[in-house]
Amino acid sequence: MDLGLRGKKALVTGGTRGVGRGIVLALAHAGVDVVTCYRSESEHVASLERELKEIGGDHLVVQADLTQPVRVARLLEQVRETHGGVLDLVVNNAGAISHIPYEQLSLDEWQRVLATNLTAAHLVVQHALPLLRAGSSVVSIGSKAVDAGIPLRSHYTATKAALVGLNRSLAKEFGPRGIRFNVVALGVVETENLHALPEADRRLMIERYSAKTALGRLGLPEEVAGAVLWLAGDLSRYVTGSTVSVDGGIS
Known part of the structure; x- marks a missing residue:
């Protein structure tokens, strides 16, 4: 099915692994030119570059620590240079998570997760605004943890809840300019992190969380x-300020 995305320009943060990688590759297959970034060097970077080259298109994979405001500004300058000053889609996917009892949660860890999950998204959007135009779409990757609440993840859940509020406000503020803002709230998704677990732990995780879903x-x-x-496309042109759950009906 042709979604009408061919030739569009996108930025996806944190796109070399997991959910972000899946998004980058799907966009590339749909004919979108994608800039994506990563924080740390790994084998996933080179393999993504190879896959994008095989798919074809004008893509760029760059290193950027989004907790550093100056690096966010440089990333968006690279997007401007690569995409010719136009940006049709921004996907705020880069994120951090840890599992810590609230009583033991240090200020440093609170600020690290806040900087990665919320402040970086804010800075990316601010720097992207001059490149966005009527019809552009901004998607932030959220979490069903906002609804469920999960022990040991209070800091993570707080950032994802804040993204929902930011999304609603930006949708109202920039709706007159034709720019849409939405959140995609995830359940449990199979990624490299899950498959890196010892086999017994991986099997237990899959069984436990699969049983919580409708599917x-x-x-x-x-x-x-x-x-x-x-x-990203015209099929959702009247959807903004929304949270779309992609969670298999988890409860």
């Missing part, structure tokens, strides 16, 4: 990408 299984990165592709 009886975990999600896949390409299924998250499907929602992002929909929000």
Whole structure:
């Protein structure tokens, strides 16, 4: 199915692994030119570059620590140079998580997760605004943890809840300019982190969380990408300020 995305320009943060990688590859296959970034060097960077080259298009994979405001500014300058001053889609995917009892949660860790999950998204959007135009779409990757509440993740859940509020306000503020803002709230998705667990732990995680979903299984990165592709194009042109759950009916 042609979604009408060919030739559009996108920025996806944190796109070399997991959900972000699935989004980048799906966009590239749909004919979108993508800039994506990563924080740390790994084998995933080179393999993504190879895959994008095989797909074809005008893509760029760059290193950027989004907790550093000066690096966010440089990233968006690279986007401007690569995409010719135009940006049709921004996907705020880069994120950080840890599991810490609230009583033991240090200020440093609170600020690290806040800087990665919330402040970086804010800075990316601010710097992207001069490149966005009527019809552009901004998608932030959220979490069903906002609704459920999960022990040991109070700092993470707080940032994802804040993204929902930011999204609603930006949708109202920039709606007159024709720029849409939405959140995609995820359940449990199979990524490299899950598959890196010892086999017994991996099996237990899959069984436990699959049983909580209506579909009886975990999600896949390409299924998250499907929602992002929909929000990127004209099929969703009247959808803004919304939170779209991609969670398999988790409860």
